Amino acid sequence: MDRLKRVAVFIALAGLAAGLYLGTRGHQVLPAKVVAHATTTAAPRLQAIDLEGRSIDTASYAGKVVMVNFWAAWCTSCADEIPQFVSLQDKFGSQGFQAIGISMEDKESALRRFYLQYKMNYPVIVGNQQLAQEYGGILGLPTTIVIGREGRIHSKHSGVADVPKLQQEIQELLQVGK
Numbered sequence: 001m002d003r004l005k006r007v008a009v010f011i012a013l014a015g016l017a018a019g020l021y022l023g024t025r026g027h028q029v030l031p032a033k034v035v036a037h038a039t040t041t042a043a044p045r046l047q048a049i050d051l052e053g054r055s056i057d058t059a060s061y062a063g064k065v066v067m068v069n070f071w072a073a074w075c076t077s078c079a080d081e082i083p084q085f086v087s088l089q090d091k092f093g094s095q096g097f098q099a100i101g102i103s104m105e106d107k108e109s110a111l112r113r114f115y116l117q118y119k120m121n122y123p124v125i126v127g128n129q130q131l132a133q134e135y136g137g138i139l140g141l142p143t144t145i146v147i148g149r150e151g152r153i154h155s156k157h158s159g160v161a162d163v164p165k166l167q168q169e170i171q172e173l174l175q176v177g178k
Contacts, residue, residue, distance in 0.1 A: 043068075043147040044134040046100070050123040051115055056100065064096045065173040066147040067166075070127060070138045073106045073114035077160045078142040082118045084163045088170065089122045095174050096149070102127035104141060146170065149177045 043066070046058040058066065069085060071078035082101075089099045101124035103111050108126070115124055132138035135145055136156065144157040146169055154173060157166065 041136070041153045043145075043151055043153050046125075046131070048125040050125050051112060052123075054123065056123050056125060058100075061098050062151065063149050063177070064098050065092075065149055065170055067097070067099045067170065068102060068135065068145045068147065069099065070102045070104055070132065070135070070141060070143040070145075072104050072141050073110045075141045079114075079118070081142055081144075081161060081163070082120065086119060086121050088163075088167060091167075092170055092174060093121075097170055097174060098122065100125070102131065104128075104132070104138070146173065148173045 043058070046056065046068075048056050050056050067085070067088070069081070071081070073079070085099050085101075088097065099122040101120060101122060103124060104127045106114075106126070111124070111126070136153075140158065142160060144161045144166070146154045146157075146166070148154045155169060
């Protein structure tokens with residue numbers, strides 16, 4: 001094996017080991033942008049009560065494009081994304097788009113303050129490790145998952161999302177099945 005291949009294998013193994021290590025220590029802030037497109041995995045059904053006391057059931061979002069964002073109030077990268085997600089909900093909500101925020105590792109008081117401060121216009125629920133596992137595992141925050149109208153996971157963005165690309169992805173998915 002030549003030197004370049006050995007370096008590539010080492011980097012891949014180091015990344016895998018780091019991911020496994022971080023996965024056992026709770027959620028860490030992810031600076032990298034990784035996007036996987038067009039999986040065939042059906043999105044898990046989510047049933048919960050949001051911060052406003054409303055019942056959330058993703059079955060009621062059938063036929064919509066849904067963005068599920070795993071985040072935390074203590075995560076500065078997450079806080080940078082939230083105003084942009086509020087704008088996406090404003091812009092595309094009437095076209096069949098629904099954002100859902102899943103807060104991880106936040107105290108309820110901090111979560112409510114954050115929710116009000118950022119004027120979040122979409123449902124926010126308190127998440128846990130089981131819910132994260134249902135979405136394929138969340139090794140770090142933020143992580144954003146986009147689900148197409150057919151109910152399948154279209155992409156998973158680990159780390160800070162490239163919002164212009166995310167917006168383009170949402171627009172394209174909104175055109176499917178119209």
